[in-house]
Amino acid sequence: MQEIDRSTEIGLRKLVVYREDVVTEAGVAPIRPARQATAAAVVHNPWIGTGPTHDLSDAVAKMAPTLARLLTDRLIAALGGVDAIEAFGKAAIVGSAGEIEHGGALIHTPYFGNLMREFLGGDSIICFADTRADAGESLVVPLWHKTAAATRSHYQTVTTRVSDAPRADEIVVVAAASTGSRPHPRIGDRTTDPAITTKTLESVLS
C-alpha cells in the first residue's frame, strides 16, 4: 500500500526504528531466534497550553490513527511481516510541558490501540509503559503475546530511546513487537505450574 504522507497533519518531526536480532544469549543460540523492534514517532503535543479540563478527543481522532498506521508499517517491515510478529506493546514519552494524560490519549484509545491490534493481527490487550521525561530518556517497553497474553515465554521488554526527543512540547509515541519468546524461556507456564497458595507453601513462609 502506498504510504500517504500525513507528517504535517500530525506534527511529525522524526521516526526512529530500532531492531535487535539476538544471535546468542548466555553464549548459546536460541532454538527459535527472535527479533524485537520498536518504532517511535516524535510528534508535537497538540494540547500544549490547554488546561486539565480540556477535551482531548478531537486531536486523538485526528492523530492516533495515522500514528498507528505509520508505526505498525515500520514494525511489520522491520520484523518480516504481520505473521512473523508474535508479541506486542506500546509506549508514550511526554515532554515536560505536557501531561501524562496527553500520552495516554494517543496510545490508550481505540483510535490507536484497536488499529494497532488489527494491523498486527492480534486480539490481546496491548501492554504499555508511559513516562514524562526530557529528551534522550530511555523507556523500557513491555511486550506480551498478541493473541494469548498469558503466554509466559513471551513476557519480555525492549528499550526505546530517541536522542533528541521529546522536547518539552513533544510526545514520543512508540509501538513495539517481537517475533518470538525470550531467548531461552524455561520458567514454565500456567499449564505446568503446581498449585501454589500460602497454604501449600506454609513450611517456606513460616
Add this chain to the structure above:
Amino acid sequence: MKLRKVITIVEEIRTEGGREVYPPARIAVVAAVIENPWAGQGFVEDLTQGINETASDVGALLAPQVLEALDAPAEAYGKAAIVGLDGEVEHGSGLIHTLQFGDHFRKAANATTLLPAVEKRGPAGIVFDIPLKHITDATIRSHHQTVEVRIADAPHPNEIVVALAAAAQGRPQQRLAPLSSEQ
C-alpha cells in the same frame, strides 16, 4: 567472532527547524555486539591474530546490512568501536582501524575516503555518537554530521560494540558555505 546480537537503527527526519525535510533525511546504524577477541588474556602485545580472525568478518557482516537498512545510496558514512570495561580502547581500534574492516563498507558504498570513527570504553548502555563524513570527499561540509546510539545491555565488560553508520544525505536544512568559499 563470537556474536551476541545485531542492532539496526533507522532515523527518518521529516521536519527540522520547523520546516519540512523532503525527501525525509535518512540515517542508518548497524551494530554488532561481539566478544572482545582478547578477553581474559591480560596485556596482549601483538594484536595481529585477533584482528585477522575478527575484523574482516565483522566488516563483512555490517556493511551490507547498513546499506540495506538505509534503503538509499549512501552519501556519508562513519564507524564506531565501543569497548566494554575490561578491555582496552586499543582493542576496538584494532578491529575498526584496518583496511580489512573498512574496505567492505567502502566497496559496497562505492566510497573512497577514510571512515571517520569514534572509539571509547564504557559500560553497557553508554551513549555514543558516530561521526559521518562524505563518502568520496571528506571536505564536503554539508555532510559532516553525527548519529547517536545506545544499546541498553551492551557492551558487557568482555565485549566490543562495532558499528557502521550511513546517511543518504547531508544534514537536514544544511546551509553553510562550502569550505572553498573561505579559501
